[in-house]
Amino acid sequence: MSNTSSPLIVCFGEMLIDFVPDVAGVSLAESTGFLKAPGGAPANVACAITKLGGNSAFVGKFGDDEFGHMLVDILKKNGVKSEGVCFDQHARTALAFVTLKHNGEREFMFYRNPSADMLLKDSELNMGLIKQAKIFHYGSISLISEPCRSAHLAAMKAAKEAGILLSYDPNLRLPLWPSADAARDGIKSIWNFADFIKVSDEEVRFLTNGGDPEKDEVVMSLWHDNLKLLLVTYGEKGSGYFNKKFKGRIPGFSVKTIDTTGAGDSFVGSFLVSVGKDPNLFNDEEKLKEALKFSNACGALCTTQKGAIPALPTPAAAQELIKSHAK
Numbered sequence: 001m002s003n004t005s006s007p008l009i010v011c012f013g014e015m016l017i018d019f020v021p022d023v024a025g026v027s028l029a030e031s032t033g034f035l036k037a038p039g040g041a042p043a044n045v046a047c048a049i050t051k052l053g054g055n056s057a058f059v060g061k062f063g064d065d066e067f068g069h070m071l072v073d074i075l076k077k078n079g080v081k082s083e084g085v086c087f088d089q090h091a092r093t094a095l096a097f098v099t100l101k102h103n104g105e106r107e108f109m110f111y112r113n114p115s116a117d118m119l120l121k122d123s124e125l126n127m128g129l130i131k132q133a134k135i136f137h138y139g140s141i142s143l144i145s146e147p148c149r150s151a152h153l154a155a156m157k158a159a160k161e162a163g164i165l166l167s168y169d170p171n172l173r174l175p176l177w178p179s180a181d182a183a184r185d186g187i188k189s190i191w192n193f194a195d196f197i198k199v200s201d202e203e204v205r206f207l208t209n210g211g212d213p214e215k216d217e218v219v220m221s222l223w224h225d226n227l228k229l230l231l232v233t234y235g236e237k238g239s240g241y242f243n244k245k246f247k248g249r250i251p252g253f254s255v256k257t258i259d260t261t262g263a264g265d266s267f268v269g270s271f272l273v274s275v276g277k278d279p280n281l282f283n284d285e286e287k288l289k290e291a292l293k294f295s296n297a298c299g300a301l302c303t304t305q306k307g308a309i310p311a312l313p314t315p316a317a318a319q320e321l322i323k324s325h326a327k
Contacts (some may be wrong), residue, residue, distance in 0.1 A: 006055040007134035007276040010084065012155055013042030013142045014117040015060055015071050016094035018261070020306065028099045028109055037261075037307035038074045039096060040117075041139050041171040044262045044308045048269025048298070050079035051312045054276060056269075057129055059084030059155065061120040061148075063093035068116065074309065084126040088116035100259055108175055114145065121147045122154035130155055130164075134279075135272055137167040140187045144176055156193060165275070168194035169268050172203050180206075192224045196275070196282075198231040198268050216247060228282040231271070231292075233264055238296050246285045250292040253300040253321055262308025267299035270318070297321045 018039035021031035042058065049056035058080050062068030064087040071093065075082050094115035099107045112118060120142075130136060136159035142152040159166060170187045177183035184207060191197070204213035204222065211218035219232055219242055232240040238252035274281060274291035281287050297318040305311035 006053070006273075008081075008132050009046075009049050009054060009056045009135040009137060009272050009276055010059060010130055010133040010159075011042040011046040011049075011056060012059045012130075012136065012138040012152065013040065014094060014139075015040035015043035015058065015062070015075070016096055016115070016117070017067050017071070018307070019095065019097045020259075020261075021099050024100050024258070026099065028097050028107065031099065034097070035306075038071055038309050039098070039261070040094075041141075041169065041265050042137065043071070043075065043080075044265035044312070045137055045169070045269045045272070046075065046080045047078040047309045048262075048266045048312045049273055052270055052273045052298070052315050052318075054269070054273035055081075057081035057084055057133070059126060059130065061086050061088055061116045061124065063087065063091050063116040064089050065093055067093040067095070078309065081129070084129045086120070086124050088119050091116040091119050094118075098261065106261065108173065110173075110176055112176070117142070118145050118148045120151045122151040125151055125155055125158075127155075127158055130159055131162045133159065133164050134276055135165045135167050137169070137268070137272060139169055139171040140183075140190075141171065141173060141176060143186045143189065153190070156190065160193060165196065165279070166194045167196045167198075167268075167272060167275075169198045169264065170203055170207075171264070172200075172206060191222075192226060195226065195228045196231075197222075197227060197229075198233065198264070198271070200264060201232060201234045204232055216242070229288075233267055233299065235260075236300070239267070239292055241288060241292060243282065245283070248285070248289070250289060250296055252296050253325055255300045255304050255321070257303040259306045259311070260303050261306075262311060263299045263302045265308060266302035266312050267295045269312070270295040270298035293322060294318055
């Protein structure tokens with residue numbers, strides 16, 4: 001599974017249980033039964049990294065309940081280091097009910113009132129683990145409420161001071177924020193710290209107040225001077241890369257999509273494994289294009305099965321998909 005000789009990538013944030021209807025294409029209200037699946041973007045990324053032969057750890061908080069212990073077991077089974085995990089005696093592990101509409105898009109309903117992940121305090125952070133990382137990866141859900149927001153900022157600051165690469169995938173979940181403006185402000189509050197940012201085309205539209213994500217100048221309005229690379233994912237159409245020296249698009253792969261959950265996380269995990277191996281990727285367009293083609297394949301494959309973590313691909317499966325499209 002994981003390869004402890006590869007550079008450590010620490011993923012910070014939430015891990016929760018997604019309850020997914022056992023029948024596709026129905027609303028939450030219409031569903032008669034649910035399957036439980038592990039979820040939470042930073043945890044999905046951590047598992048994607050180990051599945052591709054990388055080395056990852058997860059930092060976050062769980063309820064001291066059946067679901068919390070189940071999730072930590074899943075991390076361990078996937079080869080993700082769990083020394084950064086802690087449990088809360090008084091709060092529950094977060095739950096989300098997620099349904100796939102007929103078009104494969106998702107509808108969310110969250111139970112976090114507050115959930116344990118929101119109650120992580122900076123005093124509970126395993127700073128020793130964080131400082132061993134080569135890359136520190138996070139999202140924006142951990143910025144929504146205190147004390148987790150302060151813990152997130154403290155972890156980010158420690159990583160930055162230790163010279164660790166900061167990787168940010170905002171992973172917008174509007175229903176969790178008090179308002180759209182709060183989400184925009186929250187996501188942008190840490191924007192300028194990141195060395196690497198990955199956003200979806202929808203997030204570009206949201207963060208630029210309706211700008212067209214197909215237009216380079218709209219995407220580049222999100223650029224900041226400390227940034228080494230900005231990536232945009234365009235679903236099945238692939239991904240785009242932007243930095244000061246070059247920009248371009250890498251086409252996606254057409255597959256039979258069943259569930260888009262975790263596709264972006266599979267893409268990010270794959271890309272971070274490539275960066276961990278070769279930090280010069282950001283400056284070498286040819287190498288970058290190869291890495292992105294592989295990440296596109298990983299993202300595409302993740303949509304061909306239900307659930308995020310179970311659907312994360314192996315390197316061999318991604319290579320196979322690339323080969324089959326090269327003919």
